[in-house]
Amino acid sequence: MTARISRPVTGFLALAFVLAIVALDLGATGAPDLFTAPPALALGSGAAPEGAHCSGG
Numbered sequence: 150m151t152a153r154i155s156r157p158v159t160g161f162l163a164l165a166f167v168l169a170i171v172a173l174d175l176g177a178t179g180a181p182d183l184f185t186a187p188p189a190l191a192l193g194s195g196a197a198p199e200g201a202h203c204s205g206g
Contacts, residue, residue, distance in 0.1 A: 154162075
């Protein structure tokens with residue numbers, strides 16, 4: 150007989166793992182400043198793209 154982990158336990162462990170990674174990242178770098186962050190979606194804003202392979206810069 151082999152012991153199996155149930156689906157709820159597996160889901161909880163996966164969620165705990167993701168939350169631990171997010172907590173470690175926030176602890177190491179701090180929360181992002183939303184007032185200085187670039188817009189997530191800027192259609193027609195005139196803002197030039199930065200950092201992408203297609204931006205030419």
